[in-house]
Amino acid sequence: MFKTMKDFDFKGQRVLVRVDFNVPQDEAGNVEDDWKIRKSIPTIKYLVDHKAKQIVLMSHLGRPSGKSDAKFRMDKIAERLSELLKKKVLKLDDCINEPAPENENIILLENLRFYKAEEANDRGFAKGLAEYGDIYVNDAFGTCHRAHASVSAIVNFLPACAGLLLEEEVTHLSKVLDPERPAAAILGFAKISGKIELMKALMDKMDFALIGGAVSFTFLKSKGFEVGKSLVEDDELKTAKSLLEQYEDKLILPQGQKLSI
Numbered sequence: 001m002f003k004t005m006k007d008f009d010f011k012g013q014r015v016l017v018r019v020d021f022n023v024p025q026d027e028a029g030n031v032e033d034d035w036k037i038r039k040s041i042p043t044i045k046y047l048v049d050h051k052a053k054q055i056v057l058m059s060h061l062g063r064p065s066g067k068s069d070a071k072f073r074m075d076k077i078a079e080r081l082s083e084l085l086k087k088k089v090l091k092l093d094d095c096i097n098e099p100a101p102e103n104e105n106i107i108l109l110e111n112l113r114f115y116k117a118e119e120a121n122d123r124g125f126a127k128g129l130a131e132y133g134d135i136y137v138n139d140a141f142g143t144c145h146r147a148h149a150s151v152s153a154i155v156n157f158l159p160a161c162a163g164l165l166l167e168e169e170v171t172h173l174s175k176v177l178d179p180e181r182p183a184a185a186i187l188g189f190a191k192i193s194g195k196i197e198l199m200k201a202l203m204d205k206m207d208f209a210l211i212g213g214a215v216s217f218t219f220l221k222s223k224g225f226e227v228g229k230s231l232v233e234d235d236e237l238k239t240a241k242s243l244l245e246q247y248e249d250k251l252i253l254p255q256g257q258k259l260s261i
Contacts, residue, residue, distance in 0.1 A: 002170070003161040005043070008135055011051040014100075016133025017043065017163065018150050020140040021059035021077045021108075029071065031080045036142075041084060043139045043163040044106070048087075056100055056132040057081075058109040058150055059140070066116030078108045096128040107132075118149050126153035139163025141170075145194060176205060188213030192236045192243075199243065208250045216254050219244060223253075 019040045024032040031037070040057075047055050062072040078091035087106060092098050095109035109132070112118045117125035126149040130136070136158035138144065143151055144166065154160075162170065176185075185206045189195055192215055203209060211219055217230040222240035233240075244251055 004167050005046060005137065005161055005164060008159070008161055009050075010047055010135065012053050013134045014054045014056065014132065015047050015052045015135050015137055016056050016058065016129065016154075016158065017047070017137045018140045018143070018154075019043075019057050019059045019163075020142045021057075021074070021081075022061050022142070023077070025062075025076065029073070029076045031076055034080050034084070037077065037081055038084060039165050040081075040139060040163075043137065043165060044085065046164060047137075048105070054100065054102070054105060054107065056107045056109065058095060058112055058129065058132075060113040060118065060143070060150075061111045062113070064111060064113050066113065066119070068114045072111050072113070074108055074111055081108065096125065100132055112148075112150050119146075121147045121149050121153050123149075123153045123156065125149045127157050130154055130157035133158055136160040137163045139165045141166050145198070176202065179205060182207045185209040187211050187215065190214040190231065191233055192218055192239055193233060196239065196243075203247050203250055206250065208252055209247075210252050212254060219251070219253055 020036050021040070023034060023036050026032055044055060044057075059074070059077070061074060061077065064072045074091055078089045082089040085106070088104075089106045089108055090101065090104045091108045091110070092100065093110055095112050095114065100107050115125060129150055136154055138151065138160065139162070140151065146152075183206050185202045187199065187202070187209055190213060192199075195215075199209075214231040217227040218233045218236055219240045221227050221232050222237045222244065
């Protein structure tokens, strides 16, 4: 069984929290959908209520290809989080080697993916991140499957536990391991990449699955349908076609219907 926040005394501790603030933005960098930011609030408030000395948040945003990119800076994220918390959130200009002011309670580091070492799961980079905390809390459910420094390597340097959101998600997913039958899964993520093993594991447990969301367009295109300008992973079309063939009686795709005028 994994450790949860209830297993730790956070009073007077610096807590490093991996959150998932990879949110949609407009051309000016403004947050278009703050759902992921809102989901992190309970964990942050828990740490505040339990007298954590300092809360240092870290996340990736977009795909800046391992280099600094103004388009993917975390400034607007910090502004929105500050509004939601009704508390000051200090955003640092780097995610490593920049000291965290001791008099600041809530801090957001710069985009982790400005460094290639993050996605490379580099231990040296993880050790540098660990300098910001005494305890590590993982509350980024959407990135837990990735062997990245802020998720994987970092647990070698700090005592670790799951945040409230991660604990909730794992608890719900655990029920999938032994579902009541008949059972169906509703899959509505954006991309196939990074989700293949999850899909296969679910299909072994489910009687069928409904495919929705943006990922459905990759499946539809793999079957020869025209999908216009919809989001498609062209490099995963063969994978999508293979999954459809493997689970042809289980995977159910959206069906279009012509309207009579």
